[in-house]
Amino acid sequence: MSSTNRRTQRNADDYYVTPHWLIEDFLAAFAENNMLVCSPDEDPRVLDPSAGGCEQYPMSYPTVLEEEGFIVESWDIREDSRANLTGVNFLNVPSYESRKYDMIITNPPFNLAQEFTEHALEMVKEGGLVIMLQRLNWLGSQKRKPMWQKLPLAAVYVHSKRPGFDPLKPSKTDSTEYAHFVFSKGYELAPELFVI
Numbered sequence: 001m002s003s004t005n006r007r008t009q010r011n012a013d014d015y016y017v018t019p020h021w022l023i024e025d026f027l028a029a030f031a032e033n034n035m036l037v038c039s040p041d042e043d044p045r046v047l048d049p050s051a052g053g054c055e056q057y058p059m060s061y062p063t064v065l066e067e068e069g070f071i072v073e074s075w076d077i078r079e080d081s082r083a084n085l086t087g088v089n090f091l092n093v094p095s096y097e098s099r100k101y102d103m104i105i106t107n108p109p110f111n112l113a114q115e116f117t118e119h120a121l122e123m124v125k126e127g128g129l130v131i132m133l134q135r136l137n138w139l140g141s142q143k144r145k146p147m148w149q150k151l152p153l154a155a156v157y158v159h160s161k162r163p164g165f166d167p168l169k170p171s172k173t174d175s176t177e178y179a180h181f182v183f184s185k186g187y188e189l190a191p192e193l194f195v196i
């Protein structure tokens, strides 16, 4: 997802490359929050369902998470992705009770963010985490109000530094702010807000 590029052109399957520093900043802030825990020490089952990567670039989330000690399953719809499983439409993968994940984390295709979040929540255990990178204004709009009234949003990590999604132009930032939205299955309290 990139707000800047979306105005002018669309990459195939909405493929953009999330900068590693953005994920590292999020994971560092997230590790300080004792309420929502997913530590590599507990050997959690982690999935990136739209993992990206291509001939030129590695998959952003799996690469950073694996550096932190997590083992990550990776899927993507593109055959030229570097995911473990390619050609997978995440939204068509059934949610089996016996194969629930502890954490599903990704920068999803922009137009499918809500569907990805809802499907991911079906695929995590009770208390499991679903973490999506989105524009901060995902929180707004009348269209999305019913979604925010039902989804178990637990925390929002706002990135004060704008990212860019073109590795060839690392200093060119996007036209809007981004946040990591953390959902926890069954969560019923008010969400927490962090500014990174």
Ligand SMILES: C[S@@+](CC[C@H](N)C(=O)[O-])C[C@H]1O[C@@H](n2cnc3c(N)ncnc32)[C@H](O)[C@@H]1O
Pocket: 001, 002, 012, 013, 014, 015, 016, 017, 018, 049, 050, 051, 052, 053, 059, 060, 061, 075, 076, 077, 078, 081, 088, 089, 090, 091, 106, 107, 108, 109, 110
């Ligand atoms: C915004 S890019 C993000 C890529 C990577 N997660 C990252 O952060 O660098 C979205 C990714 O979703 C993949 N994608 C699009 N539709 C999908 C679907 N229905 N199921 C699985 N992957 C999909 C695209 O191929 C692309 O790699």
